[in-house]
Amino acid sequence: MSETPEISALRREYVAAGLHRRDMAADPLAQFHGWMQGALEAHPDDATSMTLATADAAGWPAARIVLLKHFDHDGFCWFTDFRSEKGQHLQQNPKAELMFYWRGLERQVRIRGQVEQLPHADGETYFHQRPHGSQLSAAASVQSHAVDHRETLEQRVQTLGQRYAGQQVPCPETWGGYRLIPHQIEFWQGRENRLHDRFRYTRVEGQWQLERLQP
Structure with missing residues (x-):
């Protein structure tokens, strides 16, 4: 396969300040809240856009952009048609990953976990908003x-x-919300020379453990 020079030659340098373990909150939800606030201040129109990755029962993946509508210690929520491709995937395989990319801040957040449907009343409330x-x-x-x-x-x-x-x-009975209950949350901060900072929280027996990952 021949390369396309216009693409392969593209480079971008990351110049943001570093991310240090001493600056990471003990609770990843507190860390996410701080980063979301920064994203809302910098780029409010796109801050809540997130990639939702699902897979069907055969393992075929699919990804699309959805909007985060609520988050707290119970999880991260969005709304959709349950008959959609993502709805069918989540019925077959109720595990997913979310990814936020805030380009201007040179930051990414990946959130992996189990997914459950929200009560229909929650879907009705948002639908009528x-x-x-x-x-x-x-x-x-x-x-x-x-x-x-x-x-x-x-x-x-x-x-x-x-x-x-x-x-x-x-509000149709086939329309409503999902909640992803996080098992892992990774925070990525771009750094110079591709020596990026990555920290991953993993829930182990109800407690969050934090580790630095190599870029």
Whole structure:
């Protein structure tokens, strides 16, 4: 395979300050909160964007961008259609990984763990916080499934819009939230000469253990 010079020659130097063990919080959720606050201040539009990686029962992986909607010591939450590809994967294999990449801060966070569905009431609450048009689109679409034409979707949305004009759109039973319960959380800080700083927290018998990883 021949290389493409325009790609293979690309380089980027990392110039951020280092990450030291003495600066790492004992609780990774506290560490994440601090990094998220920094990301929100630096790039609020993209701070909550995260890659969600799943795999089906046969081991085939899939990754996509979703938005973090809540996090606490119970886990990290997002919302979607349960019939989507990610929903099908999580039904077959309820393990996943999240990754945040904050380019301007030269930081990444990887979060791995078990995934569970949130109660339907949580999905309803968030669903009705969304703009009316987004509610209609979510109710009209069977996410990730094939459709013959865009016009088919637009017609469904129009029909629902007429049915629920001036009314609250019911949250479908097939739409709601997931929570990833973290088992490992890794914090990555870019450094000069690719000698990056990486720290990984792992939960062992209910306690978080911290170790430095080689870049």
